[in-house]
Amino acid sequence: MTTDAVRNAWYPVGLLSGLSVDGEDSLLLGEKITVFGSDDGTPRVESCGHILPVVQRFGHLWTSLGAPDKDLFTIPEADHPDRTLVDVGVVRVKCSPLRAVENFLDVAHFPFVHTDILGAETHPEVRDYKVEIRDEVDEVWATKVEFFQPQAAKSAGGGITTEYMYRVPAPTCSVLYKTCPPRPGEWDVIALFVQPLAEDLCDVWPWMALFDDESSMTDLIHFQQLIFLQDRSILENQIPKKLPLDPAMETPTRADLTSVAYRRWLKRHSYTYGAQLVAE
Amino acid sequence: MILYDYILSPSCYKVRLLASLLGVQLELRAVDFHPGREHKADDLLNLNPAGSIPILVDDDFVLTESAAMLAYLASKYGPDWAADGDPQAIALQHQWLAFSNRLTATLGGARLVEMLNFEGDLEALQSSGVVALRELEAALFARRVSGGTFLVGDAPSIADIACFPYVALAPDGSVSLDPYPSIRLWMRALRALPGFIEMPGIHRLHELAQDPLAEPDS
Ligand SMILES: N[C@H](CCC(=O)N[C@@H](CS)C(=O)NCC(=O)O)C(=O)O
Ligand SMILES: [Fe+2]
Numbered sequence: 001m002t003t004d005a006v007r008n009a010w011y012p013v014g015l016l017s018g019l020s021v022d023g024e025d026s027l028l029l030g031e032k033i034t035v036f037g038s039d040d041g042t043p044r045v046e047s048c049g050h051i052l053p054v055v056q057r058f059g060h061l062w063t064s065l066g067a068p069d070k071d072l073f074t075i076p077e078a079d080h081p082d083r084t085l086v087d088v089g090v091v092r093v094k095c096s097p098l099r100a101v102e103n104f105l106d107v108a109h110f111p112f113v114h115t116d117i118l119g120a121e122t123h124p125e126v127r128d129y130k131v132e133i134r135d136e137v138d139e140v141w142a143t144k145v146e147f148f149q150p151q152a153a154k155s156a157g158g159g160i161t162t163e164y165m166y167r168v169p170a171p172t173c174s175v176l177y178k179t180c181p182p183r184p185g186e187w188d189v190i191a192l193f194v195q196p197l198a199e200d201l202c203d204v205w206p207w208m209a210l211f212d213d214e215s216s217m218t219d220l221i222h223f224q225q226l227i228f229l230q231d232r233s234i235l236e237n238q239i240p241k242k243l244p245l246d247p248a249m250e251t252p253t254r255a256d257l258t259s260v261a262y263r264r265w266l267k268r269h270s271y272t273y274g275a276q277l278v279a280e
Numbered sequence: 281m282i283l284y285d286y287i288l289s290p291s292c293y294k295v296r297l298l299a300s301l302l303g304v305q306l307e308l309r310a311v312d313f314h315p316g317r318e319h320k321a322d323d324l325l326n327l328n329p330a331g332s333i334p335i336l337v338d339d340d341f342v343l344t345e346s347a348a349m350l351a352y353l354a355s356k357y358g359p360d361w362a363a364d365g366d367p368q369a370i371a372l373q374h375q376w377l378a379f380s381n382r383l384t385a386t387l388g389g390a391r392l393v394e395m396l397n398f399e400g401d402l403e404a405l406q407s408s409g410v411v412a413l414r415e416l417e418a419a420l421f422a423r424r425v426s427g428g429t430f431l432v433g434d435a436p437s438i439a440d441i442a443c444f445p446y447v448a449l450a451p452d453g454s455v456s457l458d459p460y461p462s463i464r465l466w467m468r469a470l471r472a473l474p475g476f477i478e479m480p481g482i483h484r485l486h487e488l489a490q491d492p493l494a495e496p497d498s
Contacts, residue, residue: 018315089315090397094454115484203397218312222287225314229288229480232395233451 002029006273007066009171012193012205014061015087019043027197029065029273058207059087060193073139073169077177078189078209086217088206088224095235096274097172097196098243098266100204103235104174104192105166105258107147113230116150120159123148131257133265140168140265142258153188154215154223156181168262171271172196183211190224199274200241204228242276281306284324284335286313290388290445291346292334293479298350298441301475302358314396347377350438361437372432376439382412383446390453391446402453409455413463416443420462429469436473444470448482 011028019037023046026033033047045052045063055062055072062072078085093100103109108126110119129145145164152162165177165187172194177187189209194202206224215223245267266275283299283306285292299306311333312318320331328335328344336343336352343349354362363369386409392398393405423431431439448467450457457464470476471485478484 015315087315092395092397094394216310218310218316218318221312221316222310226287226480229395233481236451 003270005269005271008068010062010072012060083209086208086220091204096242097194097202098274100194101174102259131261140261142166155212180211245275282337284309293445294346295349300477304357354438373439380442387446387450394453417460420466
């Protein structure tokens, strides 16, 4: 269902570094769009002969089918000049765009899906953490999420307990902040920007802003692609396909608290694209 | 030995997998295949004009076809993995290596369209992939009836390694493996081999993972 909240949101539609001046066809919320690069730094997106609004941010081109009532969110931490900005590239997944975000918010799957990298089967426990909907910024936040990780990042030398913060600043985007192995006191930033092609199909654009002077750009891209491709096969097999927003279908466990808050927040905004409102 | 490698490439994984099964160390050079298309840039085109990966470099000896790399690694480090002496076994192994190229073109093509947004006729790729899977299922079923587990002879060989990755990743291109019981048993047998390694979409056998609560051997 495309409510105003759905049409007025910003969505990623391409890597700024990968746009074609001849235009490339894509889909947004089931509607055909064409994304054009340009030689003078003014890419554009068209839909049925209309020019759509665009924003260039985080290495991606963003657009909206409606009239966004607020600017695309920012990630101030990512502006630090020492950070390496990593365009990971698109991965297509046959799942609800909201499922892709929900999975990203959940640390409990690490030991089983990212075995020996982001989690170990011997350390599956998720400790208490804090989840809130921050009304002043209208975002979902989970903080103090601690988890044991055999290889938390390309830059991690061995197993460490990693602290995470998760943030949902837009319905199909999530940003996580995690312990940065080479720079204690700073956070690595990893984001998942999701372009909903249909209610059960999305293009996922992972993006990172890391402190890592050692690894090559290709190694950083591959580390994240490795992780995300492990998620992809899980995402494509989730049941029900659409994300249930009916509270009766919630079965909260500690690890799920962020997911519960995310679903409530979507419901509050009537963000229903890729969602299932009543049990089927 | 240097392997120009991409973590999501099943063709590169074939070479990494056999090297691991043989206990051979490879020096990996990560290629930015997606989104960077580094395999189509000058440096790598100089090494492999076909513009594909993997590329294996052993001093000044360069190989650009994964099937040839498997044959090279086997004859150098694991003669049991390549047929030798028996003309029919040798020929069958060649046949499966050639067959594996059909899997790359069909199931692999469907996977690139479905997963990384590459251009291609998805339905045609999927249906020719299914034709290849049916042939493989029939061959493995025949092997099973005569007591065999692997494609050629009594032991796993480069024929199995060449065919395994694109088959196992068929679901990435929306081709289901549910209709092929012999293929699934064969994949299980391969995943159980000592030295087996994973790639995204091909998980280790969890049942065989070490039980953390088990008493250590004493
Ligand atoms: N040369 C074949 C094919 C390998 C292959 O298809 N590699 C893919 C990556 S998995 C590739 O580089 N494709 C780019 C292209 O062929 O243009 C082999 O070594 O088996
Ligand atoms: Fe994951």
